[in-house]
Every structure is written in C-alpha cells, then in structure tokens.
Amino acid sequence: EFARTIHGAGTDLMNLISDILDLSKIESGTVSVDAEEVYFASLIETIARPFRHEAERRHLSFDVDLDPHLSRSIVTDSKRVQQVLKNLLSNAFKFTERGGVRLLVSSATGGWSADHPVLSKAPVVAFQVADTGIGIPADKQKIVFEAFQQADASTSRKYGGTGLGLAISRELATLLGGEIQLRSK
8 A cells, every 4th residue: 555655656746747847848949849640530539548438437428529521630740739638638537527528629710819820810620628527617717727726726625636737738739829718617
C-alpha cells in the first residue's frame, strides 16, 4: 500500500512537471506546429478509444458524432489536437458522475470571436465536448483557463488536478489558429 501511494505521488509529480514544461514551452514560443493531413476517422478513433473504456467502467454514455458533410481530412498538427481533445474529454469525464459525455466534430460557419484573425478567413472545424457533469459557475468560467486556477480552489476539493490542462489547451488551440470557448450551466 505504501509503495502504491509513493508511486501515485511520483506519477502526479511527473505529470505536474510535464504540464509546467509544456506551458512554459508554449508561452516562450518554442513549440512548433507540425502540420500534416489528418484523417478525421483516424483522429477520432485514436482519441475515443481510451474514453470508451472509461465510460463503460463508470456506466456513463459516450457518444462520438462526426458530421458526414465534413471532408475526410484536415491539415493540422495531430499531436496538438489530440492533446487538447484528450484534456477536454478527461475533464468532462472527471466532473461527470451520471449521464454522459459527447464529442461532436462538425463544420462551423460561426460562433467564434468576431475579431479572430484566422477563423473568419478559412473553413472551420468545430470540436465540441459536452457533458452532463457538475458545470462551472459563471463567475469561475474565465479563471479556469488561467494557469494553476480551478473552479474549486479549496483545500478540501473533491476533484484533483493541477489547474494547467485548460491553460495548455487554450494556448495550443491559439497556436493551431483556433480558440476554445466555454458554455456551462
């Protein structure tokens, strides 16, 4: 039991260090985008596979919907898109006890910031993660994207985490020419 506790603490520390390094690389501008043709079917299968097991284990639904009107592929950095989607899905599952999680990939013609320098000039693909979890109070929705910030910052909080995942995801989305928006109730 002690060895399991020590191993868990070591793993948590390694994840924290990795997240801090990722964020510092992004903020310093040393992360590059390796754009390649990425097939939606392959991307979705790679992302969804581990979460299907999580949903089954926790008796949650997990639906993945791919818009049939999308082209077969997109040119982007597959590794970075996967990192963002895995983080968003991980959060959705972490904060959902009943119901389920849904990933929708579709073509979008609006819904982003009006002054966005990239999205208003090119075809846009929207990756939407929705869940039936606890939600994020309106007064906390801005801070959850800041490094080391969480909606529940108390010392007795129920859910773990470092408060870096959404900050990293926001920066990666920007690096890829997109943005992350949050709607919660």
